[in-house]
Amino acid sequence: MSTREQPLFSTRAHVFQIDPATKRNWIPAGKHALTVSYFYDATRNVYRIISVGGTKAIINSTVTPNMTFTKTSQKFGQWADSRANTVYGLGFASEQHLSQFAEKFQEVKEAARLAREKSQDGGELTTPALGLSSHQVPPSPLIGTNGPGDEKLFRSQSADGPGPAERERLKKMLSEGSVGEVQWEAEFFTLQDNNNKLVAALREANASVERWKEQLEAYQEETERLRLRVAELEAPGPSETPSDGGKDGLSQRLEELEMLIKTKDEEIQMLKNQKGGLREAESEREREEALQKLQELESRYTEMERQLQGAQRSLEEARGERERARAEVLRATELLDLKICELSELRQGLARLADGTP
Numbered sequence: 001m002s003t004r005e006q007p008l009f010s011t012r013a014h015v016f017q018i019d020p021a022t023k024r025n026w027i028p029a030g031k032h033a034l035t036v037s038y039f040y041d042a043t044r045n046v047y048r049i050i051s052v053g054g055t056k057a058i059i060n061s062t063v064t065p066n067m068t069f070t071k072t073s074q075k076f077g078q079w080a081d082s083r084a085n086t087v088y089g090l091g092f093a094s095e096q097h098l099s100q101f102a103e104k105f106q107e108v109k110e111a112a113r114l115a116r117e118k119s120q121d122g123g124e125l126t127t128p129a130l131g132l133s134s135h136q137v138p139p140s141p142l143i144g145t146n147g148p149g150d151e152k153l154f155r156s157q158s159a160d161g162p163g164p165a166e167r168e169r170l171k172k173m174l175s176e177g178s179v180g181e182v183q184w185e186a187e188f189f190t191l192q193d194n195n196n197k198l199v200a201a202l203r204e205a206n207a208s209v210e211r212w213k214e215q216l217e218a219y220q221e222e223t224e225r226l227r228l229r230v231a232e233l234e235a236p237g238p239s240e241t242p243s244d245g246g247k248d249g250l251s252q253r254l255e256e257l258e259m260l261i262k263t264k265d266e267e268i269q270m271l272k273n274q275k276g277g278l279r280e281a282e283s284e285r286e287r288e289e290a291l292q293k294l295q296e297l298e299s300r301y302t303e304m305e306r307q308l309q310g311a312q313r314s315l316e317e318a319r320g321e322r323e324r325a326r327a328e329v330l331r332a333t334e335l336l337d338l339k340i341c342e343l344s345e346l347r348q349g350l351a352r353l354a355d356g357t358p
Helices: 095-121 164-234 247-355
Strands: 005-018 026-028 034-041 046-053 056-062 076-081 086-091
Touching: 005 046, 005 095, 034 095, 046 095, 056 076, 076 095, 164 247
Parallel strands: none
Antiparallel strands: 005 026, 005 034, 005 086, 034 046, 046 056, 076 086
16 A cells, blocks of 8 residues: 555454355454555545555455445445455444444445546546545544454554564564463473373383282282192091001001101291292382382472473463563554544645645
């Protein structure tokens, strides 16, 4: 947009464009409301609707006499632009803002019709920027509908504003706040991932302890089974009534069996003592290792929780800094808007003085 264009009216609205593929669904131009303005190009004698998001022109629509602005709801309106081969939609904060924009659309369309007729007749408009209809359309103050967090308002090149150093400072503050928040969020997710790994390791250690307990119970059952077996071997066999002729042989055989049982009992007892000592030493060592590992895991888990809490506090502080930076940018933006309004009124007064109008 060049300085030859004069601002006529500005408002705030959420901007949409029709989906070129389906021609039925709306595609939003952004998350926040944007400034939508009417401009008059005195050199080409045309009227345009312009809306800029960042450095990109979201709306650049030349108003023609055959255009129609349609209110589709209490806060939404649309118009088709055949040159841009699209349909624009605007969502306003209130019905009053929608009505104001629709009235300006009708006035600008009528002015475009008169301009076309004058051009075809070879005449000239005496006051092209202001002669929209029987009543004039003075530049209106910018109407904000969204509040903090909106994108910067669109400004003409001749409007007063902060110097390059001030703009760079504000951009730097917002950039540093965003970068800091991203870094804290990355650290927060890293700590959270490490915490999950520690929890998984702790669960695995608990499962190992359970397995060791099961093995210990199995060893105890095996020991009990051996004890019962020894008791069976020590128990006397069924009584017999030997005859007188084989009494001496049976007595000798019984003595031999008793000696054999006694020897086996001694061997079993020795084996039990050896096995019990080894099992107790191994179980004690495994329990100590498991307890030590659990203590280390609990210490690491506590340390990670402390780091996680510190990261959360730092993240909240970074978010607070960013909000304060946004508030400062908003105040600067509102100051610029006031200066734009004052400049527009000054231009209007100068134009009236130049034309000799009181």
